[in-house]
Amino acid sequence: MIQYEEAINLLTSKGKFFIDLGLDRTKKVLSLLGNPQESIKCIQIAGTNGKGSVAAILSSILTAAGFKTGLYKSPHIFEYTERIKINDIDISKDDFARYVSEVIELADENDIHLTEFEILTVAMFKYFSDNNVDVAILETGLGGRLDATNVISKNLCSIITHIDLDHTERLGDTKDKIAYEKAGIIKPGCPVITSEPYEPIKDRADELDSLFVLTTPYVQPQFFNSLSLKGVHQQENLALAIEAIRLLFKNIDDNTIIKGLMRVNHICRFQYVKDKNLIVDGSHNPNGIKVLNENLNMYFPDTKKRFIFGCLKTKDYRKMVDLLFDFDRYEDNPPEIYFYKFNSDNACPVDVLQDICIYYSKELKSIDDIEFSDDVLTIICGSFYMLNELIQKDWVIKR
Numbered sequence: 001m002i003q004y005e006e007a008i009n010l011l012t013s014k015g016k017f018f019i020d021l022g023l024d025r026t027k028k029v030l031s032l033l034g035n036p037q038e039s040i041k042c043i044q045i046a047g048t049n050g051k052g053s054v055a056a057i058l059s060s061i062l063t064a065a066g067f068k069t070g071l072y073k074s075p076h077i078f079e080y081t082e083r084i085k086i087n088d089i090d091i092s093k094d095d096f097a098r099y100v101s102e103v104i105e106l107a108d109e110n111d112i113h114l115t116e117f118e119i120l121t122v123a124m125f126k127y128f129s130d131n132n133v134d135v136a137i138l139e140t141g142l143g144g145r146l147d148a149t150n151v152i153s154k155n156l157c158s159i160i161t162h163i164d165l166d167h168t169e170r171l172g173d174t175k176d177k178i179a180y181e182k183a184g185i186i187k188p189g190c191p192v193i194t195s196e197p198y199e200p201i202k203d204r205a206d207e208l209d210s211l212f213v214l215t216t217p218y219v220q221p222q223f224f225n226s227l228s229l230k231g232v233h234q235q236e237n238l239a240l241a242i243e244a245i246r247l248l249f250k251n252i253d254d255n256t257i258i259k260g261l262m263r264v265n266h267i268c269r270f271q272y273v274k275d276k277n278l279i280v281d282g283s284h285n286p287n288g289i290k291v292l293n294e295n296l297n298m299y300f301p302d303t304k305k306r307f308i309f310g311c312l313k314t315k316d317y318r319k320m321v322d323l324l325f326d327f328d329r330y331e332d333n334p335p336e337i338y339f340y341k342f343n344s345d346n347a348c349p350v351d352v353l354q355d356i357c358i359y360y361s362k363e364l365k366s367i368d369d370i371e372f373s374d375d376v377l378t379i380i381c382g383s384f385y386m387l388n389e390l391i392q393k394d395w396v397i398k399r
Helices: 004-011 024-032 051-064 093-109 116-130 175-185 199-207 221-226 234-248 254-262 286-299 317-324 350-356 384-390
Strands: 042-046 069-072 084-086 135-139 157-160 192-194 212-214 271-273 278-281 305-310 336-339 377-382
Touching: 004 093, 004 116, 024 093, 024 116, 042 051, 042 175, 051 069, 051 135, 051 234, 051 254, 069 116, 084 116, 093 116, 157 175, 157 234, 175 199, 192 199, 192 234, 199 212, 221 234, 221 254, 234 254, 278 286, 286 317, 286 377, 305 317, 317 350, 336 350, 377 384
Parallel strands: 042 135, 042 157, 069 135, 157 192, 192 212, 278 377, 305 336, 305 377
Antiparallel strands: 069 084, 271 278
C-alpha cells in the first residue's frame, strides 16, 4: 500500500490540480465502485460564505445526538485528512492513502481524468459508505449545480447560505446567476433551507416540488451564546443549522443542541488565539472582509491593530484591500500593515497589493518577524492557502 505522502503527490500531480466543473467523470468512477453515494443520507450545503460553518455546526449537533456523522469540507489548513471526518475525527493518513490511491488507480485504468476535488469526493463517498455513517454533511466545493458533490440523486435537505459575487468567471457575474448555480443542489421533493429569497432558488424549489424554507437571522440567545464559533455573522449560519435540525431531527432536544454547539470545531474563522492576542480569519473574498470588519468593530473597537494579509490574484483583491483598510475607519489611527506572498502560482504579488493600499505597508518575509503582544491585536487574514505557512497547528487546534 502506498504511503500518505505518496498519495498526496499523486493527488496534487500536474493534470489533477485544476477545476473542470461537471458530473460525468465522477459518476463514471462511482458507478465502477457500485455507487456508494446512493447508500448515504446526505445534507448538502452550498453558498458563497458560511457553508463551512453551517456544516461544522450540523456535524457537531448530530454527533452530540449520537448519530455517526460524516463531514466533507474544504479547503484544509494543515493536512488533507481534515477534509473527511467521522464524528469530528479526521480520516487516518493510512485510510486516506488507501482510498485516494484506489480511486486514482480505478480512474486511470478506465481512462477517466479526474480532478483533485473529484478524486477526494469519490474517496469520501466510498469511505462514508464503508463506515456506515448515519448522515453525511456535504459542503460543495464550487458552485453547486456542476460540483462533484452533486452526484447524489436525493438528499435529506439542501441548505444555501449567503450568496455574493465570487468565482464570477465560472458562476456568473450577478448574484442571481450565482444563486441559479447554487440552486442546482436542490433535489426533487427534498426541502431547501436558505436565508436569502433569491428568485432562482425559489423557482427551482417550485419546479421540483421541494419545500422552500426561508430563515431569519435570529436564534434563541441560549443557542447563540453556547456556540463556540464567534462573530456576528454566525447568527445567520446558526439559524440555518437550527432550522435543519428542527425540520429533520425533531427528537433532538435543546440540551443536546447546546452540547453540540459548545463543541463545534471550525478553525481559522474569526478565531481568537488568546496567548498571542491574534485573530486568524480565512476571509478570502470581499464579503468575507466586510464580515471581518464588522466583527473587529464589535469585539475589538478601540484596539491598536496589525494586519497580515495575502490573497489570490484571481480574487477581487483591490476591493478587499479597499475594504480592509478603509480611510474613514483608520484615518486617525492607521494600523500596521504587512502583505505576504504565499507559495502559490496564483498568489497576488506584494508590490501589487502595496500599490493599491492607501497606507504605508511592509512585506512580511516570515512570521518570526512579528512580535506578538498584548498591546497590539494581530490579524492574519485572507486566503486559506497562506494560513498554514504563517500559523502553527497548536495555535488554533486545542484538544
